[in-house]
Amino acid sequence: MDIVRHQCLVYEGSPAKHLRGLAAVTIAKLKDNNRCLYLNSPPMVAGMRSYLAAAGLDVAEAVRQGALVLSSSQNHIVNGAFDVDNMLDMLEAAVKQALKDGYRGLWATGDMTWELGPKNGxxxxxxxxxxxxxxxxxxxxxxxxxxxxxxxxxxxxxxxxLRTHRSVYINEMLSRLNPFYGVDDAPAPVESADTHKEMVGWLRAQEC
Structure with a gap:
């Protein structure tokens, strides 16, 4: 599998600082005939809409055509809890529909805090x-x-x-191979405080 197809963005500080870069990636994916799905809280969806427009995209037209989906839906949340099967089924249906509608594929990005829901699954x-x-x-x-x-x-x-993604998104121009990748279907080991600090330190170094 192309390692850059499934990436993670792990960051500190305001989430808004990454909107410009994610908007640039979204526009590039749209130009490559992908349907693009952005899933986040209502304020972040509004922010993404603004950055897309500022970058020159006719957001209303892209949404009308079905090429762009900006969503705060939490239909995968059941009784306040994150439902893995619901979320995976939704994504599988979305990629199938994108192909059926004539798109090259589906590119999706979502905030895990929002996706996991109020019970933080x-x-x-x-x-x-x-x-x-x-x-x-x-x-x-x-x-x-x-x-x-x-x-x-x-x-x-x-x-x-960081254990479950082969590639780390740094910005719209840069991705890195993930040196911490390496978890399988077995439960992940409990990470020590030192390991966590090492991971965060590596992430900070990539942004320098």
Missing amino acids: LGNLIAYECGLEDLFHQYPSLSGICQYHIDTLPPSAVDKA
Whole structure:
């Protein structure tokens, strides 16, 4: 599998600082005839809409055509809890529909804090990422970036993110092979505080 198709963005500070870069990637994917899905909270969706427009995209027209989907839907949340199967089924249906509609594929990016829901379904995170990896293998037309906000997630979530993604998105011009990748379907080991600090330190170094 092309390692850059399934990436993670793990970051500190304001999520808005990455909107410009993600907007640039979105526009590039649209130009390459991909349907693009952006899933996040209502304020972040509004922010992405603004950055896309500032970059020259006719957002209303792209949405009208179905090429661009900006969503705050949490239909995969059941009784406040993150439902892995619902989320994976939704993504599989979305990539199938994109192909049926004549697109080259589906590119999706979403914020994991928003996706996990109010009960913060971290217990299902490894199962979700492993299931997602299977989807990427099954559908070469699927690509995307999972966003992990260090400030809103516990250290274990950040560690799991880096264990389950081969490639790390740094910005619209730069991705890195992930030296921490290497988890399978078995439960992830408990990460030590030193390991977590090493991971975060590596991420900070990539942004310099």
